[in-house]
Amino acid sequence: MKMFAFVSLSAALLASSPLAAQTVEQVTVVHAGQLLDKPGTAPRGPSTVIIRNGKVAEILVGYQAGPAGAKLIDLKDKFVLPGLIDSHVHLGSDAGGNAALIEAVTDSPARAAYRTAGNAKKTLMAGFTTVRNLGDGSGATLALRDAVAAGELPGPRIIDAGRSISTTSGHMDATLSVSEDLHDSINQDNLCDGVESCRQAVRKQIRRGVDVIKIATTGGVNSRIGSGLGRQVFDDEVKALVDTAHLYGKKIAVHAHGDDGVNAALAVGADSIEHGTMLTDASIKLFKTAGAYYVPTLSTVNGYIERLAANPNAYPPDVLAKVKWRIGVTGKSLEKAYPAGVKIAFGTDAGVSKHGKNADEFELMVKHGMPASAAIQAATMNAATLLGVEKEVGSLEPGKAADLIAVAGDPTSDVTVLKAVKFVMKDGRVFKDE
Numbered sequence: 001m002k003m004f005a006f007v008s009l010s011a012a013l014l015a016s017s018p019l020a021a022q023t024v025e026q027v028t029v030v031h032a033g034q035l036l037d038k039p040g041t042a043p044r045g046p047s048t049v050i051i052r053n054g055k056v057a058e059i060l061v062g063y064q065a066g067p068a069g070a071k072l073i074d075l076k077d078k079f080v081l082p083g084l085i086d087s088h089v090h091l092g093s094d095a096g097g098n099a100a101l102i103e104a105v106t107d108s109p110a111r112a113a114y115r116t117a118g119n120a121k122k123t124l125m126a127g128f129t130t131v132r133n134l135g136d137g138s139g140a141t142l143a144l145r146d147a148v149a150a151g152e153l154p155g156p157r158i159i160d161a162g163r164s165i166s167t168t169s170g171h172m173d174a175t176l177s178v179s180e181d182l183h184d185s186i187n188q189d190n191l192c193d194g195v196e197s198c199r200q201a202v203r204k205q206i207r208r209g210v211d212v213i214k215i216a217t218t219g220g221v222n223s224r225i226g227s228g229l230g231r232q233v234f235d236d237e238v239k240a241l242v243d244t245a246h247l248y249g250k251k252i253a254v255h256a257h258g259d260d261g262v263n264a265a266l267a268v269g270a271d272s273i274e275h276g277t278m279l280t281d282a283s284i285k286l287f288k289t290a291g292a293y294y295v296p297t298l299s300t301v302n303g304y305i306e307r308l309a310a311n312p313n314a315y316p317p318d319v320l321a322k323v324k325w326r327i328g329v330t331g332k333s334l335e336k337a338y339p340a341g342v343k344i345a346f347g348t349d350a351g352v353s354k355h356g357k358n359a360d361e362f363e364l365m366v367k368h369g370m371p372a373s374a375a376i377q378a379a380t381m382n383a384a385t386l387l388g389v390e391k392e393v394g395s396l397e398p399g400k401a402a403d404l405i406a407v408a409g410d411p412t413s414d415v416t417v418l419k420a421v422k423f424v425m426k427d428g429r430v431f432k433d434e
Contacts, residue, residue, distance in 0.1 A: 027052050028402070028428060029066035030073045032080035034410065035059070037396040039082065039377040043412060046076070051402040054428030058398060073430070075406045075423060081376070082396050083129025083156075083403030083426060084418070085383035086358050087295050088253070088274055090351030091119045091144070091158075092136045099307075099314070109138055116140040120148065120155030122356035125432050127421035129403040130157040132347075132387050134214040134253055134274065135164035135172070137190075142209060154431055157403075159387050161253065162210035163190040165201045165241065170232045171220035171255060177316075195240040202244040212387075213245040213252045214274075218261030221300070221322045222352070229257040229277070229322065231264060239268045251388060253295075259283050266290045272386055274347065275300075277326065279333035287342045293386045295347035296334045298364035301327045303353035331368030338370050345386040346379035362415040372415040402428040 028051040035047035037059055050058040050066055063076070092112060095103045107115075116136070123131060133141045145158035166172035168191045192201035202213055217238055219229045233241075242265070245252040251271040256262040259280045262273050266286035272293040276283070279294075287294060304323045307314040315323055338344060348361045365375040384394025392401050406423035424432035 025053060026428065027067055027070040028073060029064070029070045030080065030404070030425075031063045031076050032078065032406070033076045034079045035396070036079070036081040036376070036412065039380040039395065040373065043079070043410070047080075049080070049396060049402075049404070051428050054402055056396050056398055056400050056402050059396065073423075073425075073433075078406035078408060078422060079410050079417075080404055080406045080423075081411065082380045082394060083405055083424070084127050084359070084379045085130040085132075085346065085387065085394065086123070086128045086156075086348055086350060086379070087132045087272070087293075087345045087383045087386055088134050088297055088347030088349050089123065089131045089355070089358075090135055090349070091116045091123070091131070091133050091141050091355070092138060093351050094119060094355055109140070112138045113140040113143065116144050117147075117153055117155065119351075119355040120144055120153070120158070123350070123358060124154055124156050124424060124426065125421075126356045126358050127405040127407075127418065127424055128156050128358050129405070129424070129426045130159070130384070130387065130389065130393050132159040132161070132212060132253070132383075134161045134212075134255075136160070137163050139208070145211075156426070157389070157393070157401075159211045159389070161212045161214035162205040162208050164214040164216060164255070165190045165192060165198075165205070166216040166255075167191065167233050167237065168193050171216040171218070171223045173223070177224035192237070192241075195236050198237045198240040199244045202241055202248075206248050206250065211250070213241070213250050214255065215241050215252060215265075216255040216261075217265050218256045218258045220255060220257070221326050222319060224316060224318055231258055231260040233261070233264070235264060235268075238264050242268045242270055251386075262286075266292055272345065274349070276333050276337070277329055279336055281336075284336060284340045284342060287337065288340070291343070293343045293345040293382065294333075294337050295345050295386075296331075296337075296365070296368075297347050297349040297352075297361075298330050298334065298368065299357070299361040300349045300352040301330045301364075302357070302360055306354070331364060334365065334368045334370070338374070343382060343386075344370070344374070344378045345383045346375070347383075357419075359418040359421070362411075362418050366415050373412045375415055376411060376418075401426070 030049040035044040048060040048064040148155040164172045192198035254265040257277040381394040384390040409417035422434045
């Protein structure tokens with residue numbers, strides 16, 4: 001009798017526990033005025049999305065009632081599509097030029113962590129439910145990735161690269177323009193010179209638990225070094241970086257402006273080229289042979305223009321010259337790559353441009369030759385495939401995460417409506433509803 005009472009009490013406690021509550025099925029019904037469930041295909045008319053426990057369960061024609069007791073979300077006057085994906089962000093900062101340098105040497109790790117979380121929330125509210133973070137020296141984004149996944153903080157699903165890797169004096173060398181007296185206090189384990197050193201640099205990031213590897217094969221617009229935007233690594237170093245990442249099952253994203261750095265990375269199997277500002281016909285052929293993605297990051301120029309409008313001295317002279325050049329040539333490579341059949345994935349380099357304004361990229365992609373529907377596909381299905389999460393996100397299909405957004409207009413005819421997202425759901429949870 002006592003044993004029966006104990007078992008009954010245990011069962012009652014279990015039934016009232018948080019664990020038991022998690023086993024109760026949560027069902028949500030979304031009524032969409034128009035639905036783009038699979039970007040690249042024609043939008044549907046009035047539709048019903050059935051969501052069970054944060055996953056898409058069914059897509060039905062018309063407005064269906066759904067199961068008894070389900071929560072109803074009425075988006076009949078909205079256009080619904082999958083949550084957007086930004087393949088290139090830097091959640092750790094919104095600063096640029098001299099302000100970014102000051103921020104880097106004055107902020108505490110705790111302040112960096114709070115700022116990272118704030119930028120992640122801005123990104124989510126803008127309709128971007130998944131991002132690939134390509135460079136963060138503090139480790140704040142790695143920690144945030146796990147906090148968001150655990151449901152502890154609001155933010156997009158994060159694929160994180162840890163610290164970006166380059167050669168000494170390359171684009172990722174944080175000691176550039178900093179007094180030599182401070183060099184020993186700056187973490188430089190992301191720098192490599194020679195094959196063994198480059199293998200070790202990749203392995204150190206993998207040891208931290210990163211999802212993807214980011215390297216630089218050329219100089220950068222924002223780095224303060226006089227050698228410009230051309231190649232800064234040797235063939236054997238690039239191969240060592242790419243091969244080591246792939247050895248551990250990690251994709252590799254390559255910062256590259258000059259075609260020499262682009263081509264060197266594509267020749268040894270890079271998975272994506274970021275920026276690719278000076279693509280040539282040879283580059284286009286290598287993209288198609290390698291099956292790599294091009295991530296244009298056109299909206300960096302918006303950040304440059306905003307900062308210079310507020311302060312003409314926002315950038316030191318050597319950087320300012322490159323900024324002006326970048327503004328002038330932006331979009332030229334996309335105009336070559338898209339019609340040639342190169343695979344395009346959406347990415348903004350947010351942090352250079354402002355977080356929360358990620359959708360500005362769409363307008364520039366269309367301006368430089370992509371149809372709106374193709375730009376949306378680049379920010380959903382294409383980006384999901386590049387990030388390796390195509391089985392989870394990128395379209396609204398049974399079994400995938402219930403990541404969906406809603407806008408007041410058809411973005412396949414006017415992509416600018418994506419700048420004003422009215423509704424955001426991630427994993428079946430509503431984060432924004434205007």
